[in-house]
Amino acid sequence: MQKINVGIIGGGRIADLHYLGYQNNPDARVYAICDVNKEVANSRKTEWQAIKAYTNCQDLLDDKEIDAVEILTPHNQNLHETIVIAAAKAKKHIAVQKPMTTSLASADRMLASVNKENLVYKVTENYVFYPPIVKARELIKAGAIGEPSNLRIKFVSGSSGGWTVASSSWAWRMEEILTGRGTATFDHGHHLWSTAWFLLGAVEKVTGWIDFSQDVLDCPAMIIWKYKTSKYGACDFAHSTFIAVQETFILAQH
Ligand SMILES: NC(=O)c1ccc[n+]([C@@H]2O[C@H](COP(=O)([O-])OP(=O)(O)OC[C@H]3O[C@@H](n4cnc5c(N)ncnc54)[C@H](O)[C@@H]3O)[C@@H](O)[C@H]2O)c1
Secondary structure, eight states: OOOEEEEEEOOSTTHHHHHHTTTTOSSEEEEEEEOSSHHHHHHHHHHHTOSEEESSHHHHHTOTTOOEEEEOSOOGGGHHHHHHHHHHHTTOEEEEESSOOSSHHHHHHHHHHHHHTTOOEEEEOGGGGOHHHHHHHHHHHTTTTOSOOEEEEEEEEEEEESOOOOHHHHHHHHHHHHTTOOIIIIIIHHHHHHHHHHHHOOEEEEEEEEOOBTTTBOOSEEEEEEESSSOEEEEEEEEEEEEEEOOOOOTTTO
16 A cells, blocks of 8 residues: 655654654655755755655645645644645645644634545644543543542643753744743643543533743643533642753653
8 A cells, every 4th residue: 555645844843753653654654844944844854754845835735745744833823724724725634733723713714624625634632642541531431430520630840851842942932922822721731621621521611810920931820610511620730940840751752
């Protein structure tokens, strides 16, 4: 069988992890890379042994050899929406990194566009595939802890340790923070809200308090919600300046 030709759009930090999924993959290969930064596009092409490098996303989408795209660009300025809609028009199967986009209206436009075509479409949300969380869901569904009435999540960020992220990856996130979409409650929060939904189901109502500290942190924050059934959830966010994130992030071993 011929391998699926994939075009990766956005060759930044998270692309490192996506590429690992294509190494020695019998079904698919990275055929092309597109990054607005020409240097990044060319270096990723060499690193991934891709066939083509583009700096304009429409040029990649016009490439008839490409079957599917991975959209790994920043999510600010409606970028995920713009590229998903263009990819759907080009009839490419689509995987877009979380968060899908930045408003419900935008998400509806994206879904309308992909539903018009007969395409595979997914939002890459990794927490719901994390084995301990998958196991927790299995146990809850099997009744191992009875009927849960409450889910609590605690999130603590630190100022050092963890994964090294380039200043360019932080730059657009800083702009996002100024629009009210913080790195803790919105960007990282996506994983927590997905987990909350994955474990106990659909949510009916949400409210919360989000404070702002050290000019860039959407912490401390407390978000509470009610599920459609009689269950409740709460998540509190804290930042600990002096505590390093202990985990050593080693690619492919994480
Ligand atoms: N699932 C996760 O755990 C996880 C982790 C990190 C990031 N993400 C998500 O992945 C996305 C990318 O994050 P990142 O940290 O890799 O960002 P990044 O800034 O490191 O990389 C983004 C890349 O996209 C390129 N780019 C920007 N506009 C473009 C365009 N119009 N066309 C083509 N390329 C363009 C930039 O030049 C850059 O190289 C974000 O939506 C982020 O929320 C998810």
